Amino acid sequence: MTTHRLRSTPIPGTRDSYTDIDFNLGFHVSHYTLDLDYRVLPNRLDAVAKLRIESYEPLDHMTLDLVDNLRVSKVQVESAPVGLARYKHSGGKLRLTFSETLPADNAFELVIRYAGNPRPLRSKWGHIGWEELSSGSLVASQPCGAPSWFPCDDTPDEKATYDFHVTVDNPFTAVCNGTLVGEQRRGSHTTFSWHMERPMATYLATVMVGEYERVVLSKAPVPIIGYVPRSLVADFQRTFARQADMLALYVELFGEYPFPSYTVVVTEDNLEIPLEAAGLSIFGANHAREDRWERLIAHELSHQWFGNSMGLAQWNDIWLNEGFACYAEWLWFEHSTNTPAADAAAHHYRVLAGKPQDLLLSDPGPRDMFDDRVYKRGALMVHGLRTLLGDVAFFAMLRRYVETGRHSVVEPHDLRNEALRACADNDLGAANLDALWQSWLNRLPLPEFPGAARPDAAGGAGRKPHAKV
Structure with a gap:
């Protein structure tokens, strides 16, 4: 049984400082089964969510995240040594009170029936979550829009597996995460069943409905x-x-x-x-x-790889997602057009130099977490690691980092530990890594552009990347 969260550091307080949402503490959701009956034209959702839960602390009550416009009509506790005394749904939280304290290290299931007209959440980043389209709907929940369509523990360091059973009007198709395992037509409706066997964060769960x-x-x-x-x-x-x-x-x-x-x-x-x-x-x-x-x-x-398999422990580390994804763009063009990543890095460095120097990459704050400076400065940090280590050590380090964090959550210290190992294996002092790390992550001014690669790097940083160099 999983008795703790995936993260390796303590949960910082009781509220997510980026989303301003209170954490749901004391348990882990290991699996969601979502039965969704969606009528496209009236935008009507009738649903049953079944959550497999493991307690890691004694619980006399617990909370889940769910928007108020989806009305809960029934909650059941199954396979538990205690019953449900009552529930209350308000303020974006579904609050459950047990008949007596549930001991730690217990597994049970919650079955929640709810319905309504799903709509996106208004947030400081715009509208997020379930959104109607001209012909169908989409779900885009980053960072905290998942409660717009199902009851969940909506925080990035919590991952679960999923089964989706989505019934839609013909001729619409419902596309979800994972593998399509069933398609059953009944009259004017079809149910699409999808199974997601890899654990994922709630903000990455999606249902796409359209004529596809x-x-x-x-x-x-x-x-x-x-x-x-x-x-x-x-x-x-x-x-x-x-x-x-x-x-x-x-x-x-x-x-x-x-x-x-x-x-x-x-x-x-x-x-x-x-x-x-x-x-x-x-x-x-x-x-x-x-x-x-x-x-x-x-x-x-x-x-x-960066964000969906290797998830975040908390949102201030979003550069780990976006910096690597941005750098992956440069790697693709390095491969496909022979344009060195160093050229893209130099271009974006010049752009960053003309922008305000008031963003701390290690903690950009909720207002700036999706600012392009996070993406590009994060990518330049990655390029700095490459130039410090050289291609051979850098790509070996990168593959270790990815494999170690596979289907888990990562924090900056995980990347740093792999970089330190690469430094030790290649007779590089840790002081250079420390200087790179502090200047790009923990200080406001834009550091000097990352220097040239080590002479023994195959082709040098900014040449065509190859995993076997």
Whole structure:
């Protein structure tokens, strides 16, 4: 039984300082089964959520996150030595009180029936969560929009496996994380069943509903499947033609792809930005029609390693997701066009130099957590590691870091420990790493541009990357 959270550091207080949401403490949700009956035109959701829970502290009560506009009609406790005395749903929290104290290290199930008209949450980052489209719906929950459609423990350091059973009107298709394991048509409705066997954070769970055609882009190194409006299939096949090449490169550089398949969903609507989910990425019609989004296609794919397999313990560490994903863009173009990553790094360094120097990468604050400076400064930090270590040691270190954090959560000290090991293995003093680490992460001024690679680096940092150098 899992009796503690995945993170290795203590939970900082009782409230998430970025989302301003109180933590749900004392238990771990190991699995969600979500039975969703969704009527597209009235935007009506009738649902049953079954949560498999493991207590790691004695519990006389517990809380979950769920928006108030979805009304809870019934809650049951199953397979537990205690019963449910009462529940209350208000203020975005579902509060449960047990009939007596539930001892620690107990496993039980909660069954929650609820219904309503799902809508996105208003947040300091805009609208997040479940959102209606012109023909269907999408879910994009980062960082805290998952309660807009199911009761959950909505914090990034909590991961669970999932089963989704989504019933929609014909001719709509429901696409979720994981593997499609069943499709059953009953009259004017079809139920799509998806199984997600890898643990994922709640903000990465998604349901995409639309009138989609299923397109197989590639079967190797893993199946790459597109769900695309019929009118956009030809555009999609053109603009995503190199998706399999990207995946093959990232497998070589980062290690084994972390999910059984990769799914790309293209909505009928235009989207301002693409969105990542575990094992799946979401793009707008504009991203399929236009030929200028190759870097974003590479960026979202790389999140399957950085962010979706290797999750965050807390949101102030978001540079670990976005810095590596941004650097992965540069690695792709280094491979595909022979444009050194150092060139992209130098360009973005000059851009950053002209912007305010008031962002602390290790803790940018909720207002700036999605600021482009986090992405680019994080990528430059990664480039600094590469130039310090040289390609051979850097890519070996990177693969160890990815493998160690696979389907878990990572914190900056995990990366630092791997970098220290690489320094020791390659006769590099830790002082240089300490200087790099402090200047890029923990100080406001922009440091000097990362220097040249070590002479023994194969080709030098900024040359074509290869995992076997």
